[in-house]
Amino acid sequence: MKMVLIAAAAATALGSFSAYAAGHSENPMVGGAPMLAERNIIENAVNSADHTTLVAAVQAAGLVDTLQGDGPFTVFAPTNDAFAALPEGTVETLLMPENLETLQKILTCHVVATNAMSDAISTMIADDNGSHPFTTVGGCEFTLTQGEDGTIMIEDGQGRIANVTIADVVQSNGVIHVIDSVLLPAM
Template identity: 45%
Template sequence: MSGRYPMNKKFFQLTMITIVTCLSLAGVSCGKDEDSNSGKGISAVADDKSQQDVLKIAVGSKDHTTLVAAVQAAGLVDSLANQGPFTVFAPTNDAFAKLPAGTVDDLLKPSQKDALKNILEYHVVVGNLTESILKSEFTGKDDELGMANGGHTKVSLKNGKVLINGATIVASIPATNGIIHVVDTVLLPPAKK
């Protein structure tokens, strides 16, 4: 079944390249320096007007250092700085910690770049899907979200919270190029047949 928001993989890759280039030209660094928001939680970053696109929000969050390292290792930095719009389901460091021991370290190896890229692209949708859109247009329906890696996810509702393939959205942060939904679990794409 195709999702309501299908993703063109080439478009996503071009978008990621544009984002990284823009960040490089603007002098944005993913490292820790005096001007970064290192050490701030995601809620503090959400209130910081200088954080504009989805990548800058993630870079400025102390709760997403593993995600940022993974985006860098997969070579997807430029894609998330593109105009979008993107909906990014951003797992926290605690979400990555729930994976079996050694999984993250293994995925960050250069030899695992394609596998890591596939997982990260499974966290992105082209379009700006707020929680209210997810609730009204996808919850309880047969539609699925088309993810950037070509896979699909299911949206459900539990105790008033939106779940994406069972991962709970715990916070949402609007960005200039879309929205970030902070999730408590890493979304793992189904094995390719």
Template identity: 50%
Template sequence: MKKLISAFIFVVLSASAMAGHHGKSGHKDIVDTAASKEMFSTLVAAVKAADLVTTLKGAGPFTVFAPTDEAFADLPEGTLEMLLKPENKQTLVKILTYHVVAGKVTAKDVSAMSDATTVEGSQVSIATDMGAVMINDAEVIKADVMTSNGVIHVIDTVLLPDDVKAAL
């Protein structure tokens, strides 16, 4: 699970590195952006294990709250390894799609929101406090990493839907 989340974060951070470029030309998609950043190796591995590569390479647009490898490493011991097992694919898909919002939601857009519905179907809370943007309990550490099919916001914590949290 930690590697999956880290890979996801890597994708977000990779996109953040390109935040200064807002046009679509020349940008990699969400998956390629994440894969190009070492900090998202766990997230990328998780996206592959969940068979979500094709989806996240699609037209979108998507907004991805991408946890870093460090965020995945902060999960309880053994959680990431358990989630990466083929028999836990549905739970992994649920967690990863909980990090994705349909549409392109930039930092400017987020500042005016109090929540957002994820692709998984649940809502995440959004709060801003003294310049910090929080998605549930995760802080956005890098915003607006633009990609050809959306935007990545790098976060410091893996987001878990309530029913998954209760099961861990």
């Protein structure tokens, strides 16, 4: 119930973030697996060899049912390498039952309660003079920017930058954008 209320509040607060671009015909491969648009976020993520740590974390946090729900959700999905780049022992510590709330907070900071395709994100960045702030389901405040090469970047609450490496992976309940860094809330 708490996650539903958070998602509803985030959806209301993010009205300007909401957009879905039709016409994307075929999803990219992710982690060596086809991402099927008729499957939900969890059904696709479990098939990606690059997202086993994320899937384990989502399971440990009890967020599987939420991310299998109707959505819509935009998920910025860190790869295994992104989790491995965290300080040694961080992932293992987060997966401990006593750290459930912290794990849930970090994971929900990767989710926006809307369908935001990369072209809509790029437009929002341009409309906001190169920097678009947004709030996640977890209440994290991050900023979207775009590199000269068109790469969408997310500055997290600690000033770290994550790059979208694979954009617009359409799901039945939203969209996934693969990122190369774990997004962390402000301390």
